[in-house]
Amino acid sequence: MTATPPEDWKPRPCPTCGKPAAYAERPFCSRRCRLLDLGRWFDGGYAIPAVEDDDDADRETLPDGDEDA
Numbered sequence: 001m002t003a004t005p006p007e008d009w010k011p012r013p014c015p016t017c018g019k020p021a022a023y024a025e026r027p028f029c030s031r032r033c034r035l036l037d038l039g040r041w042f043d044g045g046y047a048i049p050a051v052e053d054d055d056d057a058d059r060e061t062l063p064d065g066d067e068d069a
């Protein structure tokens with residue numbers, strides 16, 4: 001799939017980094033900047049905390065074993 005910009009299309013500065021936007025990723029210059037911008041939205045809304053798996057804590061608790069040695 002080739003995105004060909006119309007002749008009257010002019011790249012605008014990427015909202016993320018300021019480079020000329022790529023037509024296929026407009027208004028961003030790249031997919032990376034698109035994702036970065038999306039990430040900024042998430043930061044403003046709600047932060048995504050590092051996933052803390054509570055199951056890991058259970059592994060540290062060893063079951064009562066029969067240690068008659």
Ligand SMILES: [Zn+2]
Pocket residue numbers: 014015016017018019028029030033
């Ligand atoms: Zn960019």
